[in-house]
Amino acid sequence: MIQFVQFHGRRHEGMGSQRRAEPGALHPLARAAFAETGDSPSPAQASGSQRFLQGGLSAPITVTWEITAACNLTCVHCLSSSGKRRPRELTTEQALAVVDELAEMQVFQIHFGGGEPFMYPGIWRVLERCRERDLVMCVSTNGTLITPERARRLAALEPIYFQVSLDGATPETNDRIRGQDAFRRAMRGLERLAAEGLSLTVNSVLTRYSFPELDRLYAIAGNFGAKLRVTRLRPSGRGRAVWEELHPTREQYRSFVAWLREHPDVLTADSFFHLNAFGERLAGLDMCGAATATCCICPEGEVYPCAFFQTPEFEAGNLHEQSFREIWRHSPVFAFYRQMGAGSCGGCVRYDLCHGGCPATKWFVQRSLQVRDPECVLAAPEAPCSSAAI
Amino acid sequence: MTMTAHSAGYRYRLLPEVKIRREAFGGILYKYGCADRGTLSFVNSPHLIDLLLLAREQFAGDLSAAIEQRVSSARSRARLLAALDELRKRGYLEAEVVANKAAPEATAAE
Numbered sequence: 250m251i252q253f254v255q256f257h258g259r260r261h262e263g264m265g266s267q268r269r270a271e272p273g274a275l276h277p278l279a280r281a282a283f284a285e286t287g288d289s290p291s292p293a294q295a296s297g298s299q300r301f302l303q304g305g306l307s308a309p310i311t312v313t314w315e316i317t318a319a320c321n322l323t324c325v326h327c328l329s330s331s332g333k334r335r336p337r338e339l340t341t342e343q344a345l346a347v348v349d350e351l352a353e354m355q356v357f358q359i360h361f362g363g364g365e366p367f368m369y370p371g372i373w374r375v376l377e378r379c380r381e382r383d384l385v386m387c388v389s390t391n392g393t394l395i396t397p398e399r400a401r402r403l404a405a406l407e408p409i410y411f412q413v414s415l416d417g418a419t420p421e422t423n424d425r426i427r428g429q430d431a432f433r434r435a436m437r438g439l440e441r442l443a444a445e446g447l448s449l450t451v452n453s454v455l456t457r458y459s460f461p462e463l464d465r466l467y468a469i470a471g472n473f474g475a476k477l478r479v480t481r482l483r484p485s486g487r488g489r490a491v492w493e494e495l496h497p498t499r500e501q502y503r504s505f506v507a508w509l510r511e512h513p514d515v516l517t518a519d520s521f522f523h524l525n526a527f528g529e530r531l532a533g534l535d536m537c538g539a540a541t542a543t544c545c546i547c548p549e550g551e552v553y554p555c556a557f558f559q560t561p562e563f564e565a566g567n568l569h570e571q572s573f574r575e576i577w578r579h580s581p582v583f584a585f586y587r588q589m590g591a592g593s594c595g596g597c598v599r600y601d602l603c604h605g606g607c608p609a610t611k612w613f614v615q616r617s618l619q620v621r622d623p624e625c626v627l628a629a630p631e632a633p634c635s636s637a638a639i
Numbered sequence: 640m641t642m643t644a645h646s647a648g649y650r651y652r653l654l655p656e657v658k659i660r661r662e663a664f665g666g667i668l669y670k671y672g673c674a675d676r677g678t679l680s681f682v683n684s685p686h687l688i689d690l691l692l693l694a695r696e697q698f699a700g701d702l703s704a705a706i707e708q709r710v711s712s713a714r715s716r717a718r719l720l721a722a723l724d725e726l727r728k729r730g731y732l733e734a735e736v737v738a739n740k741a742a743p744e745a746t747a748a749e
Contacts, residue, residue: 307662310669310679355660357669385671408656408671 274581276562282612285619287590302541305587308354308577310538313545313556315362316344317369322391324416324427326454326495328557329547330486331364337549339568341371345378347546350573352382362389362556364548367399380406387412389452391431392438404445412452412478413439418465422458426495439473449475450516454482455505456495463508467515478516479505481523483557484613484623492614499626503527523606523622526599536604540565540586544577552576554586557609592619599627649734651723653700657731659691666691668731678730687722702732 275283319334320327339347351359359379366372366388379386385408392413403409413435417423420432427435442449451470453459459466463479470477484492497505506524509515509531519533534542539555546552550568553559565583566576577583586608594605606622614623621628658669662681666688670678682688694705702723710716726732 304664306667307660310667355658357658357660357667 275585276564278562279582279585282562282616282618283585283589285617286592287595287619289588289590302536302538302587305541308351308356309544310356310542311358311360312351312356313360313362313543314347315364315545315547315556316366316372316375317364318548319368320363320365320391321368321393322365322428322431324414324431324487325491326416326426326456326482326486326488328483328485328488329364329559334364334368335548337569338369339548339550341374343550343568344371344375347568347573348375348378348382348384352384354574354577356384358385358387360387360389365391365394367394373402376403376406376409380409386410389414390438391427391435392442393431393434395438395441397441397444400441400445400447403442404447407447410448410450411442412450413442413475414452414454415466415469416454416456417459418462418469422462425458426454426456436469439475443473443475449473450478451475452478452480455479455497456482457497457501458495460497460501460505463505467512476514476516477512478518480518481520481607483607483610485557485559485609489613496624499624502624502626506531520607523603523624524626525602526597526606526626528599528602530602535602537606537608539608540583544583546573552580554583555609557607558612560612563612589618592617592621594621597621597627648737649720649724649727650737651702651727651732651734653691653694653702653732654730655700659688659695661685661688661692668726670730680726680729680731684722687719690719 315329315331317334317338318329318331320331323332348359361372361376363369367390369375376386376388386406387410389412403411414427415423415432415435416426417432423432423435424430439449439451449470451466451473453466466479467477482488482492482496484496502524505521506527506529509517509521510529513532517531517533519538521531522533522535522537525531525535537555539558544552544554544565545556545559546568547559550570551559552565552568552573553563554565563582565580568576589608591600591605594600594603603622603625606625608618610623611618611620654670656671660667660669665681665683665685668678668680668682668691690702690705690709693709694700694702698704698708706716706719710719723732724734727734
């Protein structure tokens with residue numbers, strides 16, 4: 250019987266080129282962190298998407314590529330602490346070679362971010378090469394550098410998809426996160442992209458301040474013919490410093506799940522699977538796809554399990570020294586990541602729903618992978634937050 | 640009875656924007672879209688993946704023609720037609736209704 254399974258397949262042992270990881274090659278902190286999580290579930294025990302992804306794929310489905318650290322904004326929650334260009338950023342020629350390699354591996358999609366991708370000197374050549382190689386492109390931009398001429402030039406590259414960041418539906422809320430005048434300039438960028446008929450999403454990181462503005466964000470996106478995409482705040486990069494202040498309260502999350510139910514066209518980047526533990530499975534992937542369905546290339550060629558896990562102890566390799574294919578197939582970090590156990594969530598009755606939540610969030614908040622997600626909805630109730638209002 | 644590949648009432652065609660990648664368990668189908676806007680399915684049948692690739696490479700996406708060439712048993716064809724109809728529902732294929740063909744036992748109509 251042929252089956253079509255969304256994130257649901259058979260574990261396979263036959264990936265001849267996928268060597269078992271050598272524990273000695275891991276950073277000591279990573280080795281200890283992985284060891285604490287225990288054994289990975291057997292194929293028979295694995296559930297949902299885990300049954301499929303823990304076997305590994307021949308290539309990622311999507312690669313997130315932070316192509317430069319240069320950015321004209323300094324958002325307080327920036328996951329990659331972007332601002333200035335970094336000294337060893339990949340040259341345009343190196344970047345083009347990476348595009349070719351990803352195409353040869355049959356990666357489906359590249360998601361460009363940064364920094365601000367339009368501050369990378371070779372961005373046009375890279376996008377054009379992606380187009381030539383039939384790679385689906387998605388560009389995450391702050392929108393402030395989109396001129397009418399650039400929008401027209403981008404339209405010639407279709408199919409290409411854009412995410413323009415707005416972290417609030419008002420200048421007050423957005424600009425406290427993204428900087429002065431960022432709201433107005435992002436709206437102008439949205440107008441220019443929409444005028445060319447480009448496929449758009451308004452991307453919004455959910456914070457306790459933006460939560461009350463979800464309906465207005467939804468309306469703003471609709472006005473541009475765009476979809477709203479709401480993503481989870483992570484304590485990565487500069488996000489570590491503002492995590493406690495900005496991350497939504499549990500009651501907000503509970504309301505958010507209900508709001509999503511009423512707005513099924515809102516996208517979430519599959520980033521809220523930890524909320525499945527409320528008892529209702531949200532649409533999309535129900536586990537971390539890092540190192541299995543996706544990974545992240547950073548400006549200086551570093552490769553990490555995901556964009557939120559940029560820390561030296563979990564660096565899987567560097568494109569200045571190795572090919573992407575070599576890193577994807579042989580990196581000990583990736584191999585151990587794919588075999589990670591359930592840690593302290595192993596006995597939880599809701600584990601099959603949330604798979605323990607986001608490893609990067611665990612690591613940056615508690616320096617451990619075996620603990621529960623800091624936003625686990627089954628944890629003891631949090632103290633009332635007095636700063637929930639602006 | 641002898642069945643043709645389109646005796647279920649549809650002639651199936653793979654949409655050009657659908658990408659197919661072989662994996663050890665079978666393969667992945669992916670349809671253009673940004674991150675979570677895209678459509679993605681894992682197919683745990685190498686045989687079906689082979690057929691989809693054959694249709695793309697040799698028959699300009701015409702799956703019915705690929706089935707005609709590759710699949711001889713009526714039972715296998717019926718099973719494949721059911722699978723193709725599932726892929727149609729998921730947005731990877733388009734189906735053209737074929738007039739004057741009928742095989743109720745293998746119907747793939749919803």
